[in-house]
Amino acid sequence: MAKILEIENLQTQFFTSAGTVRAVDGITYTVNRGETVAIVGESGCGKSVSALSILRLIPDPPGRVVGGSIRFMGMDILALSDAEIRKVRGRRIAMVFQEPMTSLNPVLTIGRQLTETLEHHLGMAREAANARAAELLGMVGISDPERRLTQYPHHLSGGMRQRVMIAMALSCEPELIIADEPTTALDVTIQAQILELMRDLTKRLGVALIIITHNLGVVARYADRVNVMYAGKIIEQGSALQIYHQPSHPYTLGLLKSVPRLDQPRKEKLDPIQGQPPDLTRLGAGCAFRPRCRYAVERCANEIPALEPVSEGHTSACWQKDSLDQPLRDAS
Amino acid sequence: MYNYIIKRLILTIPTLFGAAVLVFVLMRLVPGDVCEVRMAGFGTFADPEAIEICRENLGLNDPVLVQFGQVMWGYLTLDLGVSMWTGQPIVDEIGLRFQLSLEIAILATLVAILIAIPLGTISAIKQDTWIDYVVRAFSIAGIAMPSFWLGIMIILGLLITTQALFGTPWMPPIVYVSPFEDPLGNLAQVFWPAVATGYRYSAVATRMTRSTLLEVLREDYVRTARAKGLLEKIIINRHALKNAMLPVVTIFGIEFAFLIGGLVVTEQVFNLNGLGKLFVESVLTLDFTMTQQLVMLVVVIFVFMNFLVDLLYAWLDPRIRYG
Incomplete structure (x- = not known):
């Protein structure tokens, strides 16, 4: 399959008065045409920053991409001029943000917010852009699209607004959509609808999707491949199936175990990961997960483990990954 | 939109009325009046009777409520009256x-x-x-x-x-x-x-x-x-x-x-x-x-x-x- 996005050793840092925050610390992954890749991790692990880095949307100052490369369809994103990156944004790589309540401009109509991209990137006339905008709203399942075009974001519910955001992302038929926690702010029932919609549309239109989430349920149902992030690094990569059935990093295992399950006895306590994620301004020499890891050995304190293969297409960054195999199986 | 405009317009009436009352009262709390300023304002001798006549002419001796009524009636009839100092119509002066x-x-x-x-x-x-x-x-x-x-x-x-x-x-x-x-x-x-x-x-x-x-x-x-x-x-x-x-x-x-x-x-x-x-x-x-x-x-x-x-x-x- 053709790779459309190749990220290599990407490093994004924020220079704050409290010190340098290594938000993204050398991540490498690829996205193939039309596939859905998930980036999973808890809050503050750098998953949103990694996504914003792809479109160079990191506010500078304080943040900056300090190393690595991002290649999209053969283009070196980090080397593009401002004018060139603007032609990629919204046109070839589109974004859906987390908060549909604040991500739409409150003083512009839905129609205007949809048509401006069409006019800007595709050079459509107002009339044609309006017709296309109505068509897009219909496509994302919004009823009475003509009327909606004249309405403002505050007339719409959260789910509807997120549909508008998706319509906006799809409008110029991009090759890649990055969805940064697209359902976090929505009700559970709406979450499923939105995710279904995104999956159907991306599959139908052959658009690749990077979905950023902390919700493992989302990953299991919608992603082809999964990157698990912790403290700015990818600590496990593999297909959704591999990650679920053979988690090879104690952190992934912990995440899976902390999901409440309907098929377990109800009185059983959840098994959360103990401790807090580390301070990204002062990462030590060893594995960042070590203080919270129940499998840590001495080596973990001194050397940072690299991603190494567990099986075909499945890698993990853990010194103990082979010896973990057995206890992990027991635990799951 | 029209409801919004009308609502706003109606709300201005009590504001205007309140302001009119406030100015009227505050002005009358200041000691003295225009007749005293005109006749005795320079520290020279003034005939109290002349001051009294002046007050009578300008209606300053009327009960306060009557004076207030006149002001209000003036607003209703769009008549702003004359200046007590120059005697000219206020509309012209302003x-x-x-x-x-x-x-x-x-x-x-x-x-x-x-x-x-x-x-x-x-x-x-x-x-x-x-x-x-x-x-x-x-x-x-x-x-x-x-x-x-x-x-x-x-x-x-x-x-x-x-x-x-x-x-x-x-x-x-x-x-x-x-x-x-x-x-x-x-x-x-x-x-x-x-x-x-x-x-x-x-x-x-x-x-x-x-x-x-x-x-x-x-x-x-x-x-x-x-x-x-x-x-x-x-x-x-x-x-x-x-x-x-x-x-x-x-x-x-x-x-x-x-x-x-x-x-x-x-x-x-x-x-x-x-x-x-x-x-x-x-x-x-x-x-x-x-x-x-x-x-x-x-x-x-x-x-x-x-x-x-x-x-x-x-x-x-x-x-x-x-x-």
């Missing part, structure tokens, strides 16, 4: 000066808008660069500098430069000409006081534009606009400025109303016969009727400007329109 004050206020507002919005915007976009520092210094200076002092500097500057350039000094004309008769002559007169007051006024608005725009530029929807690949110019003009204008519009509204009656010192500096001067004179002479109508004029303008600002709000922010 009309003479209102045109000038209104012109300066409008011009000063234009000057302020033309300075404040572009400068505030540039300052916000170029935050913490030398451009930002220059703009901030410029606006701080505007707040720190009294406009009458700036007025004196402008007159001096004009005199010195015209002297140096043309050999004869020139300064703004003192006698008022209507803009409909001699637009250039009129502009030559009102432009400089408008700059002197507009600068200070713009300073406040520049800082407000800068700070609200900085806030708005951090909003999620601006990030969305960036992610859409829009030009920075469009992001600022279409997405950010409209959101940032609400507090700025408020400032313009309040300042405009203030300019109508509050330019006492600047009027003195430029030797203009404006409302500010009339205001001071009528208060000093305890001219109850004139002061009453002047204050009401300013109140009406305040109320009207607030109404206009409310309408602008609704136009800028659709959430208010239907709220």
Whole structure:
């Protein structure tokens, strides 16, 4: 399959008065045409920053991409001029943000917010852009699209607004959509609808999707491949199936175990990961997960483990990954 | 939308009434009256009987409620009465000066808008660069500098430069000409006081534009606009400025109303016969009727400007329109 996005050793840092925050610390992954890749991790692990880095949307100052490369369809994103990156944004790589309540401009109509991209990137006339905008709203399942075009974001519910955001992302038929926690702010029932919609549309239109989430349920149902992030690094990569059935990093295992399950006895306590994620301004020499890891050995304190293969297409960054195999199986 | 406008209009009635009562009462709490000021104001002997006759003629001896009733009846019949000091109809006295004050206020507002919005915007976009520092210094200076002092500097500057350039000094004309008769002559007169007051006024608005725009530029929807690949110019003009204008519009509204009656010192500096001067004179002479109508004029303008600002709000922010 053709790779459309190749990220290599990407490093994004924020220079704050409290010190340098290594938000993204050398991540490498690829996205193939039309596939859905998930980036999973808890809050503050750098998953949103990694996504914003792809479109160079990191506010500078304080943040900056300090190393690595991002290649999209053969283009070196980090080397593009401002004018060139603007032609990629919204046109070839589109974004859906987390908060549909604040991500739409409150003083512009839905129609205007949809048509401006069409006019800007595709050079459509107002009339044609309006017709296309109505068509897009219909496509994302919004009823009475003509009327909606004249309405403002505050007339719409959260789910509807997120549909508008998706319509906006799809409008110029991009090759890649990055969805940064697209359902976090929505009700559970709406979450499923939105995710279904995104999956159907991306599959139908052959658009690749990077979905950023902390919700493992989302990953299991919608992603082809999964990157698990912790403290700015990818600590496990593999297909959704591999990650679920053979988690090879104690952190992934912990995440899976902390999901409440309907098929377990109800009185059983959840098994959360103990401790807090580390301070990204002062990462030590060893594995960042070590203080919270129940499998840590001495080596973990001194050397940072690299991603190494567990099986075909499945890698993990853990010194103990082979010896973990057995206890992990027991635990799951 | 029409409901909104009508609601706002109805709400102005109690405001106006309250203001009328307040001015009426406050004026009568001041010791003395116009007759005492006129006959005994210079410390010379005055015949108490003459003062009494004067009071009788002006209706100052009527019961307060009757006087108040007369004022109110005047409003209902659109009759503002005559000045207790000059004996001239108040409409004429105010009309003479209102045109000038209104012109300066409008011009000063234009000057302020033309300075404040572009400068505030540039300052916000170029935050913490030398451009930002220059703009901030410029606006701080505007707040720190009294406009009458700036007025004196402008007159001096004009005199010195015209002297140096043309050999004869020139300064703004003192006698008022209507803009409909001699637009250039009129502009030559009102432009400089408008700059002197507009600068200070713009300073406040520049800082407000800068700070609200900085806030708005951090909003999620601006990030969305960036992610859409829009030009920075469009992001600022279409997405950010409209959101940032609400507090700025408020400032313009309040300042405009203030300019109508509050330019006492600047009027003195430029030797203009404006409302500010009339205001001071009528208060000093305890001219109850004139002061009453002047204050009401300013109140009406305040109320009207607030109404206009409310309408602008609704136009800028659709959430208010239907709220």
